[in-house]
Amino acid sequence: MQDFSLAQLREIVSLLPDPAFILGSDGSYIAYLGGVESKSYHDVAPLVGQSLYQVMPKEQAKWFNDQINLALNQGEVMTVEYDLNVGQIIGVDDQSGPEGVLRFEGKVVPLQSLFNGQRAVLWLTRNITRRHKLEQKLLTLSQTDVLTGFYNRRYLLNSLKQQLHLKRRRRQPASIILIDIDYFKPINDQFGHLIGDAVLKEVCSRVKLVLRTEDIAARIGGEEFILLLPSTQMAEAMVVAERIRCDFEAMPIQCGEHSLQITVSAGVTELMPSDSVSSALNRVDKALYSAKSSGRNRVCSSPTNDNTN
Numbered sequence: 227m228q229d230f231s232l233a234q235l236r237e238i239v240s241l242l243p244d245p246a247f248i249l250g251s252d253g254s255y256i257a258y259l260g261g262v263e264s265k266s267y268h269d270v271a272p273l274v275g276q277s278l279y280q281v282m283p284k285e286q287a288k289w290f291n292d293q294i295n296l297a298l299n300q301g302e303v304m305t306v307e308y309d310l311n312v313g314q315i316i317g318v319d320d321q322s323g324p325e326g327v328l329r330f331e332g333k334v335v336p337l338q339s340l341f342n343g344q345r346a347v348l349w350l351t352r353n354i355t356r357r358h359k360l361e362q363k364l365l366t367l368s369q370t371d372v373l374t375g376f377y378n379r380r381y382l383l384n385s386l387k388q389q390l391h392l393k394r395r396r397r398q399p400a401s402i403i404l405i406d407i408d409y410f411k412p413i414n415d416q417f418g419h420l421i422g423d424a425v426l427k428e429v430c431s432r433v434k435l436v437l438r439t440e441d442i443a444a445r446i447g448g449e450e451f452i453l454l455l456p457s458t459q460m461a462e463a464m465v466v467a468e469r470i471r472c473d474f475e476a477m478p479i480q481c482g483e484h485s486l487q488i489t490v491s492a493g494v495t496e497l498m499p500s501d502s503v504s505s506a507l508n509r510v511d512k513a514l515y516s517a518k519s520s521g522r523n524r525v526c527s528s529p530t531n532d533n534t535n
């Protein structure tokens with residue numbers, strides 16, 4: 227490395243745009259370097275000499291302290307991501323940097339020398355709030371059906387895989403309901419595609435009202451929806467499906483000046499430990515087929531023939 231004077235090294239380090247901390251294994255702030263980009267960072271120099279436990283809630287301080295010791299024990303650079311409302315850290319002027327909860331990436335580098343007589347890490351910080359928000363937005367888009375706001379087919383298939391995994395490992399029940407609007411084509415043909423779209427949206431809004439927060443609702447085709455109900459046995463899922471069916475039978479859908487009386491058919495099945503995603507979907511498809519072929523506006527279940535439930 228080039229031979230810099232101590233003054234030059236100090237200048238270089240103090241002008242680094244991203245901040246770096248020297249943090250002791252006991253959670254003490256030993257030094258604060260750089261972080262001159264005030265649009266992205268608060269002035270946290272007042273933290274030096276204090277402990278993580280003095281300036282933030284105990285749980286949060288413990289998490290940081292654990293990462294410090296993990297990096298020291300592993301002896302290699304560790305990358306972590308975390309949310310922090312820096313303005314709420316005791317001793318930091320909340321006016322000195324950006325507002326609200328920020329997302330940071332930290333590179334935790336174990337240091338060789340002792341600082342204040344203890345092992346320590348160099349904690350390099352980068353504000354990645356903008357990138358993180360964009361990533362979250364893209365993730366949501368990749369999981370969502372744009373028309374209805376329900377999850378899309380890909381998300382549903384992944385969730386089903388997870389539920390089957392849980393089913394096998396923890397024997398937790400879960401059921402699926404396949405809902406299909408009856409005679410939807412004539413609605414499109416008579417009122418046009420835009421009204422058809424409005425009906426799809428309204429159907430989803432109504433279905434959503436019947437579901438719990440942990441239930442997953444997905445649009446898997448034109449007018450076909452799957453509801454994945456964790457911790458739910460077949461009998462309870464039948465009740466949910468019947469409630470949805472009755473709801474549409476009882477009250478027409480209002481789309482602009484049109485009041486449309488629609489009905490839905492549904493198939494219901496419970497996930498079995500021996501199921502694959504496709505066997506579960508095949509079974510619920512058969513149940514829906516029974517509901518359609520026996521006259522529509524009804525709910526049918528598909529027996530599982532599985533004694534390992």
Ligand SMILES: Nc1nc2c(ncn2[C@@H]2O[C@H](COP(=O)(O)OP(=O)(O)OP(=O)(O)O)[C@@H](O)[C@H]2O)c(=O)[nH]1
Nearest residue numbers: 406407408409410411412414419420422423448449
């Ligand atoms: N408006 C609108 N229509 C769609 C969309 N996706 C699929 N469709 C229509 O949904 C209709 C599905 O028709 P079919 O499969 O014959 O079903 P159906 O008329 O509901 O008859 P059954 O299901 O047998 O009761 C077709 O007219 C498709 O064009 C969409 O995103 N928007």
